[in-house]
Amino acid sequence: MSRRRMDGRSGASAGLLCDIQTPISTEPMESVYELTGELGRGKFAVVKRCVDKATGKVFAAKFIRKRRRGRDCRAEVTHEMAVLEMSRSNARVVNLVAAYETDHDIILVLEYAAGGEIFDHCVSDELLPETQITRLIRQTLEGVHQLHQNNLVHLDLKPQNILLTSLSPLGDIKIVDFGLARKLGSVGELREILGTPEYVAPEILNYEPITTATDLWSVGVIAYMLVTGESPFAGDDKQETFLNVSQVSVDYSRDAFSRVSELAVDFIRKLLVKAPEDRPSAAECLSHPWLWQLCLSPDSVAIIRERISGSKWGAPSEDPEDKENFLESPHVKRFRFEETAPAEFC
Numbered sequence: 001m002s003r004r005r006m007d008g009r010s011g012a013s014a015g016l017l018c019d020i021q022t023p024i025s026t027e028p029m030e031s032v033y034e035l036t037g038e039l040g041r042g043k044f045a046v047v048k049r050c051v052d053k054a055t056g057k058v059f060a061a062k063f064i065r066k067r068r069r070g071r072d073c074r075a076e077v078t079h080e081m082a083v084l085e086m087s088r089s090n091a092r093v094v095n096l097v098a099a100y101e102t103d104h105d106i107i108l109v110l111e112y113a114a115g116g117e118i119f120d121h122c123v124s125d126e127l128l129p130e131t132q133i134t135r136l137i138r139q140t141l142e143g144v145h146q147l148h149q150n151n152l153v154h155l156d157l158k159p160q161n162i163l164l165t166s167l168s169p170l171g172d173i174k175i176v177d178f179g180l181a182r183k184l185g186s187v188g189e190l191r192e193i194l195g196t197p198e199y200v201a202p203e204i205l206n207y208e209p210i211t212t213a214t215d216l217w218s219v220g221v222i223a224y225m226l227v228t229g230e231s232p233f234a235g236d237d238k239q240e241t242f243l244n245v246s247q248v249s250v251d252y253s254r255d256a257f258s259r260v261s262e263l264a265v266d267f268i269r270k271l272l273v274k275a276p277e278d279r280p281s282a283a284e285c286l287s288h289p290w291l292w293q294l295c296l297s298p299d300s301v302a303i304i305r306e307r308i309s310g311s312k313w314g315a316p317s318e319d320p321e322d323k324e325n326f327l328e329s330p331h332v333k334r335f336r337f338e339e340t341a342p343a344e345f346c
């Protein structure tokens, strides 16, 4: 699966946040941390494991190049820091701890996610059991829901950017890489060409307005990949991939779907729809029975299913009260988006 990314247009810097609280130190970071190996790399960044010499605590240091293609990109890095700071209370987002600056890089010291990328579980011979997949998707939606409440959109959600706090036992998710994230409403309408071809939503390809629904498309892609081990839109080349995305050409007949409940297909189908306004919000997704059926009693699931037949999950509901009421269902209300569902349920 490719890791190519489309570049931002000339207006890529539109809507960048610039207010940061974290001081950027020009002291050498090595006076505080010992670097102990590489964790990953992207196009303009290398992420290294580092240990706080005083406490022995492990962190991830993201070395982000300040100049890219001859252009000063300091503002993009400051923006990424500002988004991380705005998400400090979001338990599903990796925490920013400190920042350093060298001649070439700005280094973000981040909370360490020791369990690696969920991408590894999409390409592994042994796919995750459905209970784990639904738990990870629930947590991803909780994180996305909180971002959206702050009018932030991630715009680069993919299995490589959803990390795990531990591998064995499988930990909780942490969302990383806010380089493409944007604050909605900070500039007029947001239309940009960015993201990674396999994971971009049709509205991005069509240069149509970007909304929170764009991230929900990506959640659909991530769920598909965790369930099937395949990338739903990946073609042999970029053109074919774009065509698959714009035609929403998805194969739901894969054998892999036979290992999960029919509700998994229902969930993914509702997200991978072309019109952003027809996709459910993160909050609505969190009410889908697929995410709870393995935690709740069959009776509770039946009630949720029944309610869903008259809600957005059935046919898009025009009545806002309908949505409110649905979310107030005793079974759904029990797990507020801000908190993790009780361990005994999951």
Ligand SMILES: Nc1ncnc2c1ncn2[C@@H]1O[C@H](COP(=O)(O)OP(=O)(O)OP(=O)(O)O)[C@@H](O)[C@H]1O
Pocket (backbone or CB within 6 Å): 005, 039, 040, 041, 042, 043, 044, 045, 046, 047, 060, 062, 094, 110, 111, 112, 113, 114, 116, 117, 160, 161, 163, 176, 177, 178, 179
């Ligand atoms: N906090 C972290 N803990 C552990 N590993 C991390 C952490 N942050 C990033 N990584 C690893 O480094 C990789 C690259 O990080 P990140 O996506 O933030 O870099 P990037 O240059 O912005 O990437 P891209 O070019 O794909 O957008 C991640 O996919 C992950 O494997």
